[in-house]
Amino acid sequence: MENEKTEFWESAFVEKQEMWGFAPSNSAILVKDFFVRESVKNMLIPGIGYGRNAQIFRDNGITVTGIEISKTAIEMARKHYGPDMIIHHGSVTDMPFDEYRYEGIFCYALIHLLDSSERAKLISDCYHQLSAGGYMVFTVISKEAPTYGKGEMISKDRYEIFDGVKMFFYDRDSINAEFGNFGLFEITEVSENFPFFLIKCRKGTD
Numbered sequence: 257m258e259n260e261k262t263e264f265w266e267s268a269f270v271e272k273q274e275m276w277g278f279a280p281s282n283s284a285i286l287v288k289d290f291f292v293r294e295s296v297k298n299m300l301i302p303g304i305g306y307g308r309n310a311q312i313f314r315d316n317g318i319t320v321t322g323i324e325i326s327k328t329a330i331e332m333a334r335k336h337y338g339p340d341m342i343i344h345h346g347s348v349t350d351m352p353f354d355e356y357r358y359e360g361i362f363c364y365a366l367i368h369l370l371d372s373s374e375r376a377k378l379i380s381d382c383y384h385q386l387s388a389g390g391y392m393v394f395t396v397i398s399k400e401a402p403t404y405g406k407g408e409m410i411s412k413d414r415y416e417i418f419d420g421v422k423m424f425f426y427d428r429d430s431i432n433a434e435f436g437n438f439g440l441f442e443i444t445e446v447s448e449n450f451p452f453f454l455i456k457c458r459k460g461t462d
């Protein structure tokens with residue numbers, strides 16, 4: 257199962273290389289503004305890919321650590337953005353990779369690829385790696401996406417879109433159910449190549 261995922265992403269990067277270009281996503285720009293406003297100084301990006309969403313934070317003085325399942329994507333990140341960014345090679349399902357507490361976490365277009373127990377573990381693991389008062393922001397695909405309901409249904413709102421890629425499509429109810437106990441304070445809509453939600457959570461300070 258885990259091997260299947262590694263192979264899927266590894267061959268995608270080998271074949272398609274910098275498949276999303278170098279510009280940061282719309283959500284990365286919004287989250288960068290938010291983190292700068294909140295004086296976030298260090299952050300974790302699970303599923304960092306080849307780093308296109310990382311550089312905008314680094315350009316604003318934020319230290320970025322990544323986690324990425326594809327070795328090829330990590331090599332691409334090093335080539336384009338230099339060797340001094342720590343990127344742990346492995347699956348987010350094996351978090352934590354370090355004992356660090358981060359002031360910010362940004363997880364873009366990754367959690368909806370996981371099954372329900374993996375999603376619960378990722379949310380909980382990210383929350384535990386936040387420092388007191390820290391923020392975690394997730395970008396997730398919405399049920400408004402035209403691909404919703406296409407492919408083989410695996411479980412409620414989860415479909416095998418194409419070979420090897422299973423996606424869970426979120427709405428406000430499922431966001432509240434999954435993130436509600438983890439400091440959820442804002443859900444907004446954001447448009448990427450698909451309609452996405454931007455989910456903001458904050459860890460308490462006591």
Ligand SMILES: C[S@@+](CC[C@H](N)C(=O)[O-])C[C@H]1O[C@@H](n2cnc3c(N)ncnc32)[C@H](O)[C@@H]1O
Binds near residue numbers: 323349
């Ligand atoms: C849909 S892409 C997210 C987009 C990417 N961050 C970008 O620059 O736009 C998902 C990313 O997460 C990585 N990934 C997928 N499953 C993962 C897992 N279980 N653990 C760590 N990374 C994973 C993929 O290799 C890919 O880089």
